[in-house]
Amino acid sequence: MESPTTQNEVQFSEAAMAEIRRYISHYPAERKKSAILPVLHIAQAEFGGWVSPQVQEKVAEILDIQPIEVFEVASFYTMFNLKPVGKHVLEVCRTGPCMLRGADGLIEHLENRLGCHVGKTSPDGLFTLKTVECLAACGMGPMLQIREKYYENLDPQKMDQLLNDLSKA
Amino acid sequence: MAKITFDGIEVEVEDGTSILNAARKIGGKIVPPAMCYYKPLAGSGGKCRVCLVKVTQGSAKDPRPMPKLVASCVTPVQDGMVVENTLSPQVLEARKGVVEMLLINHPLDCPVCDQAGECDLQNLSYEHGTSGTRYEEERRTFDKVDIGPLIQLHMTRCILCYRCVYTADQITDKRVHGILGRGDAAEIGTYIENVIDNDFSGNVIDVCPVGALTDKTFRFKNRVWFTKPVDAHRDCPKCSGKVVLWNRGSDVLRVTARKNEYGEVVEFICNECRFDKKEVSDWIIDGPRHIARASVISANHYELPVVNPQIIADLPESTTKELNLLPRPF
Amino acid sequence: MGLKILTEHINVPGIDTLETYRKLGGYRSVEKALKTMTPDEVVEEVKKSGLRGRGGAGFPTGLKWSFLAKPEGKPRYLVCNADESEPGTFKDRVLMEKIPHALIEGMITSSYALGARTSYIYIRGELMFVLRILEKAIAECYAAGLLGENILGSGYSLDLHVHPGGGAYICGEETALLESLEGKRGNPRNKPPFPAVWGLYGCPTVVNNVESIATVPWIVNNTGEEYAKIGVGRSTGTKLISAGGHINNPGVYEIELGLPVEEFLFSDEYCGGIWKGRKFKAIVAGGSSVPILPGELFLKTAEGTPRLMTYESLSEGGFVSGTMLGSGGFIVMDDTTCIVRNTWNFSRFYHHESCGQCSPCREGTGWMEKILHRLEHGHGHMHDIDLLVNVSKQIEGNTICPLGDAAAWPVASAVRHFRDEFEWHVKHPEKATAAGAVYSGAEDLAFA
Ligand SMILES: Cc1cc2nc3c(=O)[nH]c(=O)nc-3n(C[C@H](O)[C@H](O)[C@H](O)COP(=O)(O)O)c2cc1C
Ligand code: SF4
Ligand code: SF4
Ligand code: FES
Ligand code: FES
Numbered sequence: 001m002e003s004p005t006t007q008n009e010v011q012f013s014e015a016a017m018a019e020i021r022r023y024i025s026h027y028p029a030e031r032k033k034s035a036i037l038p039v040l041h042i043a044q045a046e047f048g049g050w051v052s053p054q055v056q057e058k059v060a061e062i063l064d065i066q067p068i069e070v071f072e073v074a075s076f077y078t079m080f081n082l083k084p085v086g087k088h089v090l091e092v093c094r095t096g097p098c099m100l101r102g103a104d105g106l107i108e109h110l111e112n113r114l115g116c117h118v119g120k121t122s123p124d125g126l127f128t129l130k131t132v133e134c135l136a137a138c139g140m141g142p143m144l145q146i147r148e149k150y151y152e153n154l155d156p157q158k159m160d161q162l163l164n165d166l167s168k169a
Numbered sequence: 170m171a172k173i174t175f176d177g178i179e180v181e182v183e184d185g186t187s188i189l190n191a192a193r194k195i196g197g198k199i200v201p202p203a204m205c206y207y208k209p210l211a212g213s214g215g216k217c218r219v220c221l222v223k224v225t226q227g228s229a230k231d232p233r234p235m236p237k238l239v240a241s242c243v244t245p246v247q248d249g250m251v252v253e254n255t256l257s258p259q260v261l262e263a264r265k266g267v268v269e270m271l272l273i274n275h276p277l278d279c280p281v282c283d284q285a286g287e288c289d290l291q292n293l294s295y296e297h298g299t300s301g302t303r304y305e306e307e308r309r310t311f312d313k314v315d316i317g318p319l320i321q322l323h324m325t326r327c328i329l330c331y332r333c334v335y336t337a338d339q340i341t342d343k344r345v346h347g348i349l350g351r352g353d354a355a356e357i358g359t360y361i362e363n364v365i366d367n368d369f370s371g372n373v374i375d376v377c378p379v380g381a382l383t384d385k386t387f388r389f390k391n392r393v394w395f396t397k398p399v400d401a402h403r404d405c406p407k408c409s410g411k412v413v414l415w416n417r418g419s420d421v422l423r424v425t426a427r428k429n430e431y432g433e434v435v436e437f438i439c440n441e442c443r444f445d446k447k448e449v450s451d452w453i454i455d456g457p458r459h460i461a462r463a464s465v466i467s468a469n470h471y472e473l474p475v476v477n478p479q480i481i482a483d484l485p486e487s488t489t490k491e492l493n494l495l496p497r498p499f
Numbered sequence: 500m501g502l503k504i505l506t507e508h509i510n511v512p513g514i515d516t517l518e519t520y521r522k523l524g525g526y527r528s529v530e531k532a533l534k535t536m537t538p539d540e541v542v543e544e545v546k547k548s549g550l551r552g553r554g555g556a557g558f559p560t561g562l563k564w565s566f567l568a569k570p571e572g573k574p575r576y577l578v579c580n581a582d583e584s585e586p587g588t589f590k591d592r593v594l595m596e597k598i599p600h601a602l603i604e605g606m607i608t609s610s611y612a613l614g615a616r617t618s619y620i621y622i623r624g625e626l627m628f629v630l631r632i633l634e635k636a637i638a639e640c641y642a643a644g645l646l647g648e649n650i651l652g653s654g655y656s657l658d659l660h661v662h663p664g665g666g667a668y669i670c671g672e673e674t675a676l677l678e679s680l681e682g683k684r685g686n687p688r689n690k691p692p693f694p695a696v697w698g699l700y701g702c703p704t705v706v707n708n709v710e711s712i713a714t715v716p717w718i719v720n721n722t723g724e725e726y727a728k729i730g731v732g733r734s735t736g737t738k739l740i741s742a743g744g745h746i747n748n749p750g751v752y753e754i755e756l757g758l759p760v761e762e763f764l765f766s767d768e769y770c771g772g773i774w775k776g777r778k779f780k781a782i783v784a785g786g787s788s789v790p791i792l793p794g795e796l797f798l799k800t801a802e803g804t805p806r807l808m809t810y811e812s813l814s815e816g817g818f819v820s821g822t823m824l825g826s827g828g829f830i831v832m833d834d835t836t837c838i839v840r841n842t843w844n845f846s847r848f849y850h851h852e853s854c855g856q857c858s859p860c861r862e863g864t865g866w867m868e869k870i871l872h873r874l875e876h877g878h879g880h881m882h883d884i885d886l887l888v889n890v891s892k893q894i895e896g897n898t899i900c901p902l903g904d905a906a907a908w909p910v911a912s913a914v915r916h917f918r919d920e921f922e923w924h925v926k927h928p929e930k931a932t933a934a935g936a937v938y939s940g941a942e943d944l945a946f947a
Contacts, residue, residue: 026619026660031700033682037665041624053361063682071360072347076684076854077665079624095586096787096844097743097830133668133848134586134787135625138828139742139749148627215689216857218897237896243689266893270862303886306869329855348684351667353865355855 010058016046020062032063036073039063040080045147049089050081078132086121086128088166091145095134098141102155106142107131109156113163126167171248175199176256188241188252189220193431200431201254202264202293204271204378205330206242208433213335214242217328218267219293223260226251238263261297268297273304274353275379276325283387284380289432290328311356316346317364319385319444320374324356327381333357333373340437341367357381368407371443375426375434386444387423396422398458403451407439413458414449421447427458501755502729504717504737505710509597515632517639520600526645528608528716533653536719541612545715547723549735554580554671554708555786555826557810560715561723566695567613568703576704577615578680579606579712581622581629582664582671585786586848587828590739591709593751595622595629599636603659605712607645608719610657613705617658621676624663633661668852672900673706675854686856687900708826710739731757734809738824744782744831747771758808761798770831777833781917784813785825787845788905790912791838792822818912837937838920842913843871849906860903863894867910874921877928884921888914 012020020039027034039062043055051059056074060067074080081089092107107118110129114122121128137143140152151162172181175192176199182191190208192200201222206214214220220242224235229249238260241252254260272294279285311324329348334357337344345363348355359365365373374382396415403410415423424443426434446452513519520526532541546561567575579602583591595602602620610618622630637659640646648656662680664670670679674688677699698704714736718726727735734756740763743749748771754763764779765772773779779794799805801820806812814821832841850864870887873879891907898904914921920938924931931938 026658026662028700031681034662034680036682037624037679038663040665041627041663057361066344068345068347068360068363071349072684073665073682075349075360076351077624077667079666094844095848096783096841097587097828099841099844100744100830100832100836132625132666133851134584136583136589136592136623138587138589138744138830139751140589141743145625148631150628215899218857218859218899221897240689240899245691263893263897267859267897270858270866270893273862273866304866306866328858329861350855351684352850352853352855353861355861 010047010054012043012046012058016042024063033065033069036063036065036070037077040070040074040077044080049085049087050083081128087126088146089128089130091130091132091135093133093135093137093141093143093145094131095138097134097138098143101141103142106144106154106156106159109159113160127163171246171250173246173248173250173252175252176254182246184248185245187214188222188224188239188244188246188250189214191246192241192252192254199255201241202289202297203242203431204289204293204328205332207332207335207376208431209437210332210335210339210376213330213332215240217271217330219264219271219297221260221263221267223253223257224250225253264297265299268294269299269302269304271328272298272302273306274309275328276308276310278326282326282380283383284326284377288380289378309353315385316359317366317370319371319440320365321383321385322357323381323383324358325381326379327357328379329355329357330378332376332378333382336373336376336437337365337367337370340369340372343367346373368439368441369437371440372426372434372437374443375428375437378432384423384425384443386447400427400455400458401452402455403442403446403453405439405442408442409436409438410442411436412438412442412452414452414454416449419449421449421452501753501758502737503753504729505594505598505601505713505739506751506753509594514598515600515636517600517636517643517645520598525600526604526607528604528719529611529645530651532608532611532719533650533655538612538614541608541715541719544718544723545612548718548726549723549730549733550711550714550718550726551734551810552708553710553714553738553826555585555788557824560707560711563695563707564613564705566693567705568696569614570703573702574617575613575615576699576702577606577610577613577618578673578676578699578704578706579618579620579709580671580673580676580706581620581626581709582668582676583626583709584623584668584671584852585788585826585828586845587743587783587830588741588786588826589743590741590751590827592626592629593741594713594739595626595709596632599629599633600640601713601716602709603633603636603640603646605715606659607640607650607657609705609707609712609715610659611655612715615705616656617660619680619699620659620661621670621680622661622663623670624665627663630661630663637661667854668848669854669900669902672902675900676706677704684854686854687902689899729755731807731809732811734811734824738808738827740808740827740829742770742829742831744829745774745777745833745836746829746831747774754808756807756809760806760808760813763808764798764831770829773831773833775833777835779831780834780836781832781838783822783828783830783832783909785823786828787830787848787909788901789823789825790818790821790908791842791916792820792912793916796820796916797822818908819915822912834939835935835937837875837931838913838917839871839875839924839931842910843868843875845909846871846906849902853902853906857899857903859894860898860906863890863903864906866890867894867906871910874924875931877924877932879921879925879928881922881925884914884918884925 023035023038056070057067060070116122118131142154143152201220203220204217221238222241226232228247313323346359349358398413401414413425426438508514542564550560551557667685669675670685672687675685679685694704729736740752763769782797783791800815810824813824846868850868853860853864855861891911894903895907923938
């Protein structure tokens with residue numbers, strides 16, 4: 001079977017390539033594979049919040065490794081989205097300490113507000129709702145992460161405000 | 170050199186030898202089972218945990234016992250070490266627990282599995298399992314997939330021993346399959362539909378301890394114990410050409426590599442020998458193969474402690490009769 | 500107010516900059532160690548301090564350092580474990596976010612002691628914003644000659660890099676962390692060999708927690724002997740506690756080890772007592788992996804001795820009636836908490852985070868979660884409770900890495916201390932699944 005990829009579809013920006021080279025320089029020359037997680041993060045930010053098989057193949061090419069080595073890694077770590085996502089990915093902590101402070105209620109509120117279940121994207125394509133495990137913010141729960149930002153001590157009012165702001169952005 | 174005592178028997182081995190290999194040097198009933206360790210594959214072992222043993226004395230220098238059971242396949246011996254396997258009720262109990270874990274997500278479809286009769290898991294559960302299962306939940310299932318025209322993957326049966334991954338890494342020049350996902354959602358796969366296509370790729374079938382990777386060219390799929398294994402060889406430019414033919418009458422149903430008493434391939438064979446040479450005239454017969462191992466096949470009986478009753482119920486009566494496998498209450 | 504070694508200046512504006520940090524005495528330990536001490540002398544001070552690893556296991560840091568193999572011709576590495584993912588724990592994040600230089604100073608001084616020329620900080624990928632704070636601080640250090648070639652003219656050179664993870668609790672386990680840093684799946688390694696001999700890229704490596712490393716500068720500046728005077732017995736020094744759950748003042752607190760737990764939990768200086776005027780039901784005191792304790796067994800041991808915040812005092816009573824200090828993550832539960840639900844939640848966490856390499860953990864964590872899910876949702880049977888404990892025993896001690904134990908202990912201890920509550924779920928499924936319903940004591944069972 002032919003690989004579904006046309007490699008030239010996937011092109012990192014010059015800024016992203018510079019960042020990738022910077023990371024690669026952190027490891028011994030023969031250990032380029034070490035940069036796989038940082039490079040996948042850069043790729044995910046660069047290509048719409050997820051890493052398609054084509055993007056993963058490109059990462060393999062950059063790091064001189066077999067594509068399966070990237071697939072194995074990308075599917076092990078939960079931060080990498082292997083399917084397309086909405087414009088904003090809401091990652092709500094569901095673990096014990098946050099649950100004690102009301103995470104269940106927050107998740108339910110979000111499902112109602114967005115009209116989609118956990119793991120799905122809202123019908124307007126704006127929000128993907130994910131639950132994640134403890135994000136090291138337990139004292140400030142309930143909380144969620146959007147891209148690189150944490151939003152802590154949330155309640156339904158604050159959540160609605162945040163959703164409104166994001167919808168406009 | 171290091172001298173150790175294993176189940177009361179002394180043995181002397183090279184420094185750095187694993188406890189398991191020291192036990193194998195003694196041989197016989199005291200050797201711990203191994204589902205993931207595979208001597209020809211570097212880095213294998215440590216995962217399935219069926220080879221757990223108890224170290225009651227760490228070494229001559231530091232005689233303290235080890236606090237936990239250890240995986241004998243990856244724990245090196247120390248001079249003066251004392252190890253218990255069959256002598257330790259704790260070990261036998263823990264092993265029973267591990268076998269149960271290996272079986273909870275296994276389909277127990279042995280009566281219809283190609284591997285039946287030469288399956289390490291079947292042997293293991295026969296020797297170390299308990300009867301019945303306490304697992305009430307739904308089992309994990311996957312669809313069968315063809316990884317190219319020669320190999321079929323039945324992931325539902327996989328025990329994630331990683332042997333096929335190490336084989337592809339170490340025997341072939343380009344690995345295209347691997348372990349995807351994690352935890353109990355981990356699976357063997359190629360991610361992008363891909364063909365395992367390489368002169369030596371067929372060896373993944375031989376290293377698989379269960380019926381998860383099977384030979385698609387295996388003709389008239391048959392219970393292994395109705396076939397007659399013979400050693401044979403041919404002059405092969407790619408590999409040693411030393412194989413086992415599994416015949417029925419004058420038909421070659423299947424070709425595999427030769428394995429030692431621990432189920433380990435002695436010499437990996439190429440795909441041409443395995444998949445393309447299906448005539449007896451392709452081969453020079455060396456003589457009958459002796460299955461040295463105490464396996465279900467060599468013991469020539471087939472009684473599993475745990476079999477999914479639904480699967481037996483679904484079999485045609487002729488098969489259950491032939492296999493002497495009438496449904497039993499569990 | 501107890502002594503603050505790590506957090507004294509945490510609220511000083513600008514403490515995240517090199518200028519302010521140095522003005523307040525930062526990087527003195529680098530000057531002192533690199534210019535006036537041999538690496539072995541630094542190791543010796545850390546040994547004398549009695550500092551114990553703050554990542555959870557509490558292994559003496561100086562001793563760990565002294566095990567580092569030093570073969571010719573191989574580099575040695577120091578890797579900081581900033582993967583902080585143990586539920587209930589958020590101290591490392593707060594420290595790095597607020598005072599990034601505290602960790603960096605510790606990394607330089609510790610790397611010097613261990614003879615590392617390249618060191619890494621492995622930070623969980625979700626904390627990308629903290630990674631950026633650290634990278635900014637590291638850039639400041641390179642510019643100021645505190646990193647790179649010939650640091651402060653001492654002849655010692657060090658490169659320091661931050662490496663993001665990708666979302667996997669198991670990468671906090673030190674050998675999984677090293678695999679991950681090598682660009683692989685986070686599968687823990689079989690030990691031996693230990694990282695001190697075979698670590699990153701097959702070279703001798705020390706892995707230490709953020710807090711452990713950040714403590715080293717104070718020890719170098721003030722001597723190990725002085726550090727050892729703080730605390731009680733073998734629990735020396737101060738410790739960061741992440742306090743969360745049902746308390747009035749959640750947050751990170753630096754305490755002197757030896758503080759009475761009652762004071763920590765109830766005084767306004769720290770947790771400020773149980774929120775909403777409710778009663779104290781239970782606590783998980785060292786991050787989610789340690790055994791849960793009912794409130795009264797936490798405040799006082801089974802013998803009635805008031806407990807102290809020390810490794811020894813919290814573990815008094817062993818698995819029967821004690822727990823562990825672990826990573827210092829306090830998860831406090833009030834009397835409206837459903838223990839079954841909480842246990843199910845934790846066990847879902849371990850199921851989700853198992854790397855899947857070894858069969859008891861891969862299969863057993865999922866099995867436990869399913870049984871607990873059944874119990875919590877009113878479909879459980881009485882025999883499920885014993886089955887649960889039995890499955891946990893089949894995992895415990897039989898796995899490659901301690902995640903298996905970490906999954907087993909919370910379950911076994913919850914059943915040990917709150918069995919009646921599990922039974923109540925079986926006997927009264929309709930009550931147990933009603934919104935907000937919580938088992939409130941033995942009288943509930945009397946009507947069974
Ligand atoms: C499953 C698991 C998760 C762990 N997570 C962390 C962690 O997030 N941070 C940490 O410092 N140590 C963690 N540890 C402990 C590390 O393996 C290691 O003991 C520690 O980093 C050593 O540093 P220390 O001696 O300074 O504590 C974890 C251990 C296990 C088994
Ligand atoms: S397919 Fe077979 S060889 Fe490969 S991991 Fe699964 S059980 Fe092991
Ligand atoms: S105990 Fe669990 S997390 Fe640790 S190696 Fe085994 S499967 Fe992986
Ligand atoms: S439990 Fe939600 S951040 Fe820790
Ligand atoms: S054979 Fe030793 S752990 Fe699998």
